[in-house]
Amino acid sequence: MKTQNMNRDWIATARTLNQALPNLQRYTGAIVVVKFGGHAMGDDAAMDEFARDIVLMQMVGVNPVIVHGGGPMINEKLDALGIKSEFVNGKRVTDAATVEVVEMVLSGLVGKRIVQAINRQGGKAVGLSGKDANLMVCKQTNPDLGFVGTPDKMDASILRDLFEKGTIPVIAPIGAGHNGETFNVNGDTAAGAIAAALKADRLLLLTDVEGVKNKSGDVLTELTSQSIRDMIADGTIAGGMIPKTETALLAIDGGVRGVVILDGRAPNACLLELYTSHGAGTLIRG
Secondary structure, X not given: OHHHHHHHHHHHHHHHHHHHHHHHHHOOOOEEEEEEOHHHHHOHHHHHHHHHHHHHHHHOOOEEEEEEOOXXXXXXXXHHHOOOOOEEOOEEOEXXXXXXXXXXXXXXXXXXXXXXXXXXXOOOEEEEXXXXXXXXXXXXXXXXXXXXXXXXXXXXXXHHHHHHOOOEEEEEOEEEEOOOOEEXXXXXXXXXXXXXXXXXXEEEEEEOOOOOEOOOOOEOOEEEHHHHHHHHHOOOOOOOHHHHHHHHHHHHHOOOOOEEEEEOOOOOHHHHHHHOOOOOOEEEEO
């Protein structure tokens, strides 16, 4: 009986691979930017599963780019150092001392952990920040927020060089200022700007919700940019979903073919989105 069940599993796996072929071909050579954060970052098993998915994507022809956050890790380090942190409209007020800690945690601790996870799974990853090779030069978002930046000038040539070498970029959302400053950049915002600079085929925003929902609480599988604007205007999209959908709109306006907001807690979320007919989360297109 056990052998029969195993055989059924093998047959189901083979069928899944067979059905994935059109999508495997569809994404050959595509650039896919993945914003990684939330639940999976704090769980070793989930991190390893995410890393395997990314390596598999590359092995079947995708050029993946990882942009990561790290808010909980930043909070832990600030608390340990006795540095108080305040938020205004969901954005961290970042003084000179705080931005040093943010850069240390994101470019060091968090970024290198993701790089190591990908390398353990047989990939070849390298950690960067937006400061490297002037990938992301920023202007100050708001003087009241201190060293918080908004991407102003992008140069993605270093990422294309890494693609040619079979290397997966893992990017911390730290930007350079026009006058030598260091800026803390919202992870979703950074991912959207990088995806636009690359004219990516897909931007996957991994979050802790299933996708964009209607007023009845149902997840909507596909939306247009205009639908998003209408849903923000009538209050259907509210709270923390507003900045994510606004990031999606800016990315699409910048040339990204589609943005998906999906639940990063779901096993193999990226593979489900790219390689199954039903996808995962909410796809937003122009």
